[in-house]
Amino acid sequence: MSGLNITDPGHLEASNLFYRDPALYDRVQTGSDSASTCRALVDRHRPDARTLLDLGCGTGRDLELLSQHFDCVGVELQPGLVDYARRTRPDLDIRLGDMCTIRLGHTVDVLTCLGNSLAYVHDNQEIQAVFRTFAAHARPGTLLVLCCPVAPIERDGPHETQVETGSGTAHVTIGYEWDLRAQINTTRRHWVFASGEETRDLIRRRVLGPRELELYASLAGFDVVQITDGTGAGALNGPVAYTVARYR
Known part of the structure; x- marks a missing residue:
């Protein structure tokens, strides 16, 4: 798994x-x-x-x-x-x-x-x-x-979006990976908050x-x-x- x-x-x-x-x-x-x-x-x-x-x-x-x-x-x-x-x-x-x-x-x-x-x-x-x-x-x-x-989300390279957080706008860079053998779609996100703080997360979903x-x-x-x-x-x-x- x-x-x-x-x-x-x-x-x-x-x-x-x-x-x-x-x-x-x-x-x-x-x-x-x-x-x-x-x-x-x-x-x-x-x-x-x-x-x-x-x-x-x-x-x-x-x-x-x-x-x-x-x-x-x-x-x-x-x-x-x-x-x-x-x-x-x-x-x-x-x-x-x-x-x-x-x-x-x-x-x-x-x-x-x-x-x-x-x-x-x-x-x-x-x-x-x-x-x-x-x-x-x-x-x-x-x-x-x-x-x-x-079905998986597949994109050519990362894309960027803005997210309202309640304490300013966060800039988020999102990339996707697709593992056909495991049927797992991985989402990687890089968050940059209005405060300058940064964090990353990784979400793995079964399709x-x-x-x-x-x-x-x-x-x-x-x-x-x-x-x-x-x-x-x-x-x-x-x-x-x-x-x-x-x-x-």
Whole structure:
């Protein structure tokens, strides 16, 4: 699995600036349409849904929006993100746990795994374990909405962008690497903050193609009903897709 393990929250935090600074992560993600896309998919495929479990809920940003429509529980591996979520969103039910192994002892109408959370699971057996967790909280008709990379990001050389941090603008240089054998897309970022401080981080995400996702889902008892990039168009045009599946 080449070093990064979903059961090692310390490694994840050390590798990604957003996990060390949840407030910055929340700020950068302002305006994300992930929760609204998820809600639209649930409305289309399970309009009667009332209960929702979000695995890999991070800071609870999406869960907060989804909780306006569903009775929600969130699960997150990293203690720092759980602490931040509980401080900033105290009305949410967010629990510390590993989505490879957690068992809450009940089923729900909707399971979600957003924000590329599954992409941090690199090993095939551990991916199967996550799908077993989905199945353990499902009953016939339960809907799974999963967002993860289905194709690598590849660019010729690094590119530069600006990020508003709340205390000035950071200049970020980003480069990508693609390891086809391991199906790992590596993102390297060099941050230069307005204060002059610099830091680097490295994010490694497993890419699962649509047919792979269909296979993992099927083995766990789910039938895929839609794979979409969230734009409403029929084709998949971006590296990230939403997979919607129903438990048999």
